[in-house]
Amino acid sequence: MFELPGLPHLQAGTLFCIGRNYVDHAKELNNPVPSQPLVFLKSRNTLVFPSPEAEILLPPQSSDVHHEVEFVFAIGEAIHHASEQEAFNAIAGIAIGIDCTARDLQSKAKEKGHPWTLAKGFHTFAPIGEFITLPSLGIQSSEGLSQLTMSCTVNGEQRQHGSISDMIFSPTSLIQYVSTICPLVPGDVLFTGTPAGVAKLQAGDTIQATLHDSSSSISLDVVHAPEGG
Numbered sequence: 768m769f770e771l772p773g774l775p776h777l778q779a780g781t782l783f784c785i786g787r788n789y790v791d792h793a794k795e796l797n798n799p800v801p802s803q804p805l806v807f808l809k810s811r812n813t814l815v816f817p818s819p820e821a822e823i824l825l826p827p828q829s830s831d832v833h834h835e836v837e838f839v840f841a842i843g844e845a846i847h848h849a850s851e852q853e854a855f856n857a858i859a860g861i862a863i864g865i866d867c868t869a870r871d872l873q874s875k876a877k878e879k880g881h882p883w884t885l886a887k888g889f890h891t892f893a894p895i896g897e898f899i900t901l902p903s904l905g906i907q908s909s910e911g912l913s914q915l916t917m918s919c920t921v922n923g924e925q926r927q928h929g930s931i932s933d934m935i936f937s938p939t940s941l942i943q944y945v946s947t948i949c950p951l952v953p954g955d956v957l958f959t960g961t962p963a964g965v966a967k968l969q970a971g972d973t974i975q976a977t978l979h980d981s982s983s984s985i986s987l988d989v990v991h992a993p994e995g996g
């Protein structure tokens with residue numbers, strides 16, 4: 768049920784997520800640029816995998832659900848207090864993902880100093896595409912990741928575009944950092960933050976998120992969550 772698309776030998780574990788990893792996005796939400804990674808978690812039960820029926824459900828508790836397109840990494844080896852090289856070697860694959868966020872609930876949580884769990888944690892709030900191994904993208908080193916780009920369109924119009932080279936903390940430094948907090952195990956997943964352009968999703972929208980040369984992509988219809996569902 769939680770087999771990662773493209774990596775069927777791995778079952779999704781913990782979803783680690785990074786906030787404010789692009790200067791332009793931190794600024795658009797009037798947040799300070801962090802001096803160390805801002806880490807939060809999502810339940811793996813929020814995952815949505817590619818399928819013709821893939822949907823993002825807008826929950827009745829929010830009237831302002833935003834898309835955040837992100838590079839997503841799957842961990843393939845157990846690591847703890849990893850070096851950056853060990854962090855790179857532990858990457859099983861990369862995919863495109865969307866960190867859906869109930870911005871109104873997140874803003875209230877921020878004001879009160881409460882966790883972001885509910886704002887980030889509704890059903891269908893973590894769509895991801897198929898994972899691609901780094902060698903199949905011709906990437907042999909951490910530096911090679913910086914060439915990768917991603918984009919997100921809503922109803923065919925581009926909303927977000929980003930590059931790994933624009934990140935404040937590189938993917939390997941994030942994996943290394945998280946591994947100093949908590950051991951990582953095969954199947955754990957890391958969302959690495961979103962660039963500028965986050966915006967509200969409306970029922971009836973179609974959102975498409977794409978990695979680089981379309982090696983990983985996902986398309987979803989946005990609908991209201993069924994009552995009582």
Ligand code: ZN
Pocket residue numbers: 784785786835837866958960961
């Ligand atoms: Zn995010």
